[in-house]
Amino acid sequence: METGDNQRKPRVVRTRDLRMRYGSTDVLKGVDLTVERGEVVALLGPNGAGKTTTIEILEGFRKRSGGDVEVLGVDPDHGDEAWRARLGVVLQSWRDHGRWRVRELLSYLTLFYRPYRERVFDPDELIGLVGLTDHADRRIGTLSGGQRRRLDVAVGLVGQPDLLFLDEPTVGFDPEARRGFHELVRRLSGTTILLTTHDLAEAEKLADRIVILVSGRVVADGTAAQLAARIAGKAEVRYRLHGEEHVLSVADSTSYVRELFEEHGKAVDDLEVRRASLEDVYLALVRESEHKSEAVVA
Structure with missing residues (x-):
């Protein structure tokens, strides 16, 4: 049962009967999902479960076939630039200009957020937060995989987002880089995060709550201990x-x-x-x- 405090927490994400169909194939079959302010929620599921489709709908990159969706109080289908500036998105991978330097890129990106956000990160403060102070003047193309992933997170955090999406954040990481990334996420305490991952240990370490999606339906929702008790x-x-x-x-x-x-x-x-x-x-x-x-x- 939820406590009174939990009931008063603002819901950052809410979906009800979320559906998505591609041609004659139903990918999402009535997904109900909530994420409260300050929570870290991990979305797990096998390939083809509908995780990526769900995230893309929440980010406003894909229009749903049916159901109700609210992200930060707005239907993503009608989100404007001011709404998008409240989101931080860290994709599995993205291309950029390898010749840019770390501080140079982050300074440039702040210009896009300033018209919409009262506060944006100072580039040097953000570089320190993600542990790249010693690499601030290095070209992006010379960074290691772990350093590059830290920069990806910095890019997602530039506008001090109200909601941060992390999509398979540690794919291809070696154990040391993965450990460093987990430490970084823990330093973001208070930031609402929705992450997708295939790494069960990662979900257990980072998430306050775990949602398991199978064949387009939510089959479990709770803490790791609650899910274990269920089984x-x-x-x-x-x-x-x-x-x-x-x-x-x-x-x-x-x-x-x-x-x-x-x-x-x-x-x-x-x-x-x-x-x-x-x-x-x-x-x-x-x-x-x-x-x-x-x-x-x-």
Whole structure:
């Protein structure tokens, strides 16, 4: 149940019965989605689930076939330049002039936002935020992949957006670059973010809430812990007590472990609690939804 505080949070994104059809193919089949101010929401789903189509509709780049959509209080189909200036968009990849220097590009982009935004980022402040201070005067074409992705985020943040879209932000990253990008996103605390990703660990690390889309429908919406509880109500608890190994399946592992230590204290050894991982949850939900779709077709 939502608390009173949550109910008062402004909704930045709201869709109701969102539908999209290409020819005779229904790509979105009634998507209901909300994103509240300050939330980081991850949109997950297999290829062809409708993630990209959903994001493009929210950004105003694609007209929907049906349903209601509001982004920052505006129907994206009728969003003007002032509305677009409130959005930040970080695409999977984009081409630019490699000869531009980092500070030069960001300074130029601020000119487009100033007529619509009371505040835009000072280029040097923004460069510091994304960790590119030592590279401010380098040409973009000489940046590494991780540095370039940081610049992509800086471009999306120039106008201090009310809503930031991150589309598969770490595709092709090595582990070090991915870790650096995650740290950057955490520094954006308070910014409303909607991200799409195939990386389940990334979604679990970054998102306040996870929405799983399968075959054009939302099949799950909640925190990673809530989704895990939906799939597996019990957790596996392993421990050794007086040299004897115990393995139990319990509904409330937190209470069980607390009572275990209250009764046996330091005699408990090698304690391990295994709950359903996000990967377990995701695969189970996808299989369940695909099985239902096949049954309907049959």
